[in-house]
Amino acid sequence: MRSRFTAHVVGDDQHLHRTYLETASKPFVAEAADMAVVNWTRLVIHAHEVGSRPEMAWVDFSAFYQDGGSELALHEKAEFRHISGQWFYARSVRIGPAPVKAAPKVGRNDSCPCGSGKKFKHCCGR
Secondary structure, eight states: OHHHHHHHHHTOHHHHHHTBTTTTTSOOOOOOSOSOOOEEEEEEEEEEEEOSSTTEEEEEEEEEEEETTEEEEEEEEEEEEEETTEEEEEEEEEESSOOOOOOOOOOTTSBOTTSSSSBGGGTTTO
């Protein structure tokens, strides 16, 4: 992950090509430089999850870049695969922040979450 971010920063398209699972087995062909240059500033890795199989892993990260006078972030969760001793970027699993999980619903006969000691139906559930 960090090597791919560094390759983006310095513009090393060959490294990006050979570490992307879809293009790694194909010959590298340099593309015209008509794409906008992005001024990447920093990388923050939020989480690293090992898959159910040892050759798979997921990285949740934010890559920050300068746009005008402000710093913006690209937040992504990416899948990586370990093949023949090398890690490859396989795909983006999610772009954007992680989904927010709602708190579990309180049942009528559960204790009230306000801490009164009463059942929910006789307290805040009215």
